[in-house]
Amino acid sequence: MxxxxxxxxxxxxxxxxxxxxxxxxxxxxxxxxxxxxxxxxxxxxxxxxxxxxxxxxQAKVNHRCLLPYEFANATYPLPPERINMTLPWDSATKSWSSCSRLDTNFTEEYFNAGVPANRTVPCQNWVYDPTKYVSSAVTE
Structure with missing residues (x-):
């Protein structure tokens, strides 16, 4: 042109x-x-x-897996005996895992037995701790 x-x-x-x-x-x-x-x-x-x-x-908000038997509006804290039976211990961070959960059926018989499962699965949904931040970019 x-x-x-x-x-x-x-x-x-x-x-x-x-x-x-x-x-x-x-x-x-x-x-x-x-x-x-x-x-x-x-x-x-x-x-x-x-x-x-x-x-x-951005603020780092404490979180854990939403367990299969919980509803979407579940509260963050779990009783100590439930934590041991549902979340694996992460030796790298020296705390309960917030990205995976134990793979089990989560029935009352499982919780009454007191022996946690060995296999873990990644989280599908999370429950966030609202004590420090009610809402943040991470939780939305």
């Missing part, structure tokens, strides 16, 4: 000047354009930092 011709201002519109001719006359991407481009990028960079900061600064 040919460059669009524009009338030259000095000759009263008789001589036409192409886009490439204008660039040659004005100069190409030089020091001034680089400076303007850099100044225009500064707000974008600060905006990116602002948006990305929430990933690292």
């Amino acid at each position: 040919a460059a669009k011709r524009v009338p030259h201002a000095d000759s009263g519109g008789k001589k036409e000047m192409g886009y490439d001719d204008v660039l040659l006359h004005l100069g190409e991407f030089g020091r001034y354009q680089k400076r303007i481009y850099f100044l225009l990028c500064l707000p974008t960079i600060s905006c990116a930092f602002h948006k990305l900061a929430s990933v690292f600064l």
